[in-house]
Amino acid sequence: xADHAEVEYATATGNDYKEHEGTYASFVRLATxxxxxxxxxxxxxxxxxxxxxxxxxxxxxxxxxxxGLIGLATGSNVPSVIVVLLGLLALAMK
Numbered sequence: 001x002a003d004h005a006e007v008e009y010a011t012a013t014g015n016d017y018k019e020h021e022g023t024y025a026s027f028v029r030l031a032t033x034x035x036x037x038x039x040x041x042x043x044x045x046x047x048x049x050x051x052x053x054x055x056x057x058x059x060x061x062x063x064x065x066x067x068g069l070i071g072l073a074t075g076s077n078v079p080s081v082i083v084v085l086l087g088l089l090a091l092a093m094k
Contacts, residue, residue: 005051016039029071029075030072032071032077033068033071033072033077033080034068035067036067036068036071036077036080036081036084037064037068038085039060039084040060040061040064040067040068040080040083040087041061041064043060043084043087043088043090044057044058044060044061044064046080046087046091047060047087047090047091050091050094051090051091053090056090058064060083060086060087060090062079063083063086064083067070067079067080067082067083068077068080
């Protein structure tokens with residue numbers, strides 16, 4: 001049935017390998033920052049629900065969002081990792 005038309009192949013002009021690398025780097029940064037944000041949210045909810053310190057949980061949530069935005073803007077994951085460690089420390093001080 002499809003034999004009635006000639007097959008056309010699309011060819012790309014130029015080399016956009018640098019653009020592919022940039023898109024991949026942005027995707028990896030977004031995935032890393034997003035994963036750390038979800039981990040921070042879960043830890044904050046654990047601090048609020050398990051220990052029943054909701055004020056600390058709200059503080060951790062605010063810090064998680066701020067460090068997530070900083071991570072997206074700068075590409076650094078260090079602030080989010082520090083908030084994860086602070087949240088784990090808050091959970092350990094039950």
